[in-house]
Amino acid sequence: MLKDFKPVLGILLRFIIIYLVLLFAYQFYLNSFKEFGLDPYSRLIARQVMFVQNALGFPSALYDDVPKQQIWFHVRTGFVTRMVEGCNAISVIILFVAFIFAFYKGTKTFVFVAVSFLILYIMNVLRIAGLNIVYSDYTKYGKMAHDYAFPAIIYGSVVILWLVWIKFFALKNENS
Template sequence: MLKDFKPVLGILLRFIIIYVVFILAYQFYLNSFQAEGLDPYSRMVADQAAFLQNQFGYVTQLYNDVPNEQVWFYVKEKYVSRMVEGCNAISVIILFMAFVFAFYKGAKTFLFTLAGFVFLYIMNVLRIVGLNIVVRDHPQYSKIGHDYIFPAIIYGSVVVLWLVWIKFFALKK
């Protein structure tokens, strides 16, 4: 009976091991910056979101809150949101990468994860920009935007990438 499920169990085991290794490595990274406020990667995401907002005419400044490990977005003379570690989408990217590596297909696996990482990074920066604009100009939609619409964008992007990986790479003979 288990013999029939061996390939599925193998993929599931690979996924779990890869996911745990990536999460532990990420936690080690976060712990090394704990005393400095927001980690450099999250800060880079915030900086790029602020840059884009400025390009779109939403004058934005960032304010570090080191003790609370966050950065505040000050947009058009109003505090609209704060960037914390969870906003950087790394946990979502780790989930994406663990799934792709569970269906390992040689060098194209690395190329696809790199391309997927870049795509998800861009989508996340755009998600933060969009959320800041909604909160600034339409605060009545901030809760639904933050809790439902904008998470759907990043998770939906991951699902689309997974479907592309399975359909065009992993199951291709």
């Protein structure tokens, strides 16, 4: 009876172990930058968002609020949003990577994760820039955009990439 579930249990165990290892590593990373404010990866995201907004004609600047571990986005005439650690999508990416590696398929797993990370990075930068533009020019839609529309972008991207991995790589017959 247990033999029938062995492949599923193997996948589940790999997922849990990889997820926990990545989660603890990320928490260790965050703890090492606590006294410096926002972590370097989140700062990189904020700078990229500012670059995109400036390129789109939305003059932007950043204000570093070290004690509160956040960066404020100043767009056009005022501060519209703030970047905190949760905005960097790493927790979602950790979940994504653990899922992909649970269905490990050799070298193509690493290639798929690298390409997917780049896609999710770009989607997240565009998501935050879009959210800042909504808060700057369409304030009354800000809460709805923040709570529903823009999270759907990052989570939807993850689900689409998961489906691509499962359909075209993980469950693909190796002999055909």
